[in-house]
Amino acid sequence: MRKNNIKRIWAEGGVVLNCFLSIADAYSAELMAHQGFDCLTVDLQHGLQDMGDAALQFQAISTTDTVPVARVPWLEPVSIMKTLDLGASALICPLVNNRKDAETLVQYAKYPPLGERSFGPHRQMLYAGADYPQHANDESVLIAMIETREALDNLEEIASTPGIDALYIGPADLSLNLGFPPGFEPDQPEMVAAFDAVLKAARDAGIIAGIHCGSTAFANRMIDRGFRLVTVLNDGKLMAQASQQVIQNIQRTAK
Numbered sequence: 001m002r003k004n005n006i007k008r009i010w011a012e013g014g015v016v017l018n019c020f021l022s023i024a025d026a027y028s029a030e031l032m033a034h035q036g037f038d039c040l041t042v043d044l045q046h047g048l049q050d051m052g053d054a055a056l057q058f059q060a061i062s063t064t065d066t067v068p069v070a071r072v073p074w075l076e077p078v079s080i081m082k083t084l085d086l087g088a089s090a091l092i093c094p095l096v097n098n099r100k101d102a103e104t105l106v107q108y109a110k111y112p113p114l115g116e117r118s119f120g121p122h123r124q125m126l127y128a129g130a131d132y133p134q135h136a137n138d139e140s141v142l143i144a145m146i147e148t149r150e151a152l153d154n155l156e157e158i159a160s161t162p163g164i165d166a167l168y169i170g171p172a173d174l175s176l177n178l179g180f181p182p183g184f185e186p187d188q189p190e191m192v193a194a195f196d197a198v199l200k201a202a203r204d205a206g207i208i209a210g211i212h213c214g215s216t217a218f219a220n221r222m223i224d225r226g227f228r229l230v231t232v233l234n235d236g237k238l239m240a241q242a243s244q245q246v247i248q249n250i251q252r253t254a255k
Contacts (some may be wrong), residue, residue, distance in 0.1 A: 015228045
């Protein structure tokens with residue numbers, strides 16, 4: 001089976017650099033996959049994709065060594081099992097708030113005896129190899145999003161759930177839930193304390209802490225803080241920023 005490079009990077013003590021894909025287009029995904037990110041996350045929660053788009057994007061990402069990841073829409077079995085079958089090597093699941101939620105995620109994503117995932121990884125066996133079913137439970141990565149006060153109150157039990165590989169902060173939703181405006185670079189003391197709590201819970205459980213970032217500067221600060229999975233924006237925002245920079249850098253003379 002094709003080895004999951006996310007796990008290799010973490011095992012070597014490295015940091016995984018991720019970007020979200022929000023544009024429902026295979027060529028766009030292929031273009032992003034050739035830029036050097038460790039993994040790319042097809043965003044089925046807030047992106048423009050549906051499952052058909054996701055399949056094409058996974059195929060496009062597969063032209064490179066970039067690891068295909070998906071953020072599923074919700075903690076429910078159909079999207080979790082289907083996304084893994086289509087080719088995702090890792091899943092980011094929103095709103096994992098307690099141990100029961102974490103155990104449910106593992107149940108849906110792992111084959112028996114660890115879980116109850118249904119068998120039918122047709123495209124995944126083309127991508128990962130014919131022996132995918134024998135190794136899927138070990139190679140797949142499950143990432144629980146921490147986005148609420150309830151999740152902060154239950155960090156230790158979420159992090160210690162067998163099968164959970166990482167905790168991942170969604171700063172916009174977490175900001176909202178803690179009473180602040182949504183943002184991707186929060187600096188309120190309560191938010192900073194939440195970051196540290198997630199880092200400690202992950203460290204104590206022997207798993208990884210990750211975070212969504214609004215800029216490269218913020219991502220670098222989070223890496224220095226101890227996060228080992230950092231996402232920098234998404235394809236649409238990067239396109240908009242680059243376009244704005246071009247326009248600002250061109251001298252234009254009114255005539």
